[in-house]
Amino acid sequence: MRTLVDYFTLFVLLFIGTIFAKVISDILAMRRHYNALSTLDEYREDYPKCQTPRGIRCCECKSSSIWQRKLKQAGKAIFECRHCGTELYRR
Numbered sequence: 001m002r003t004l005v006d007y008f009t010l011f012v013l014l015f016i017g018t019i020f021a022k023v024i025s026d027i028l029a030m031r032r033h034y035n036a037l038s039t040l041d042e043y044r045e046d047y048p049k050c051q052t053p054r055g056i057r058c059c060e061c062k063s064s065s066i067w068q069r070k071l072k073q074a075g076k077a078i079f080e081c082r083h084c085g086t087e088l089y090r091r
């Protein structure tokens with residue numbers, strides 16, 4: 001009986017560890033993805049024609065409809081085109 005409890009405990013610990021590793025992996029992947037995006041200043045430098053008097057527009061489809069996707073970390077967001085879905089820059 002004790003062996004069965006030991007196996008169950010081992011299974012629960014492995015299960016918790018797997019979930020923990022997946023959560024950490026997802027956080028690190030999201031951080032890498034976020035840091036790979038341009039900042040607004042970099043976006044303006046890379047696509048000067050997408051800076052208009054009325055604001056920023058998408059470099060892919062020229063739409064000026066920009067969607068702000070807020071991240072869980074305070075103040076951080078990814079801006080993407082509402083028309084074509086291209087991720088444009090980060091804040």
Ligand SMILES: [Zn+2]
Nearest residue numbers: 058061081084
């Ligand atoms: Zn677009």
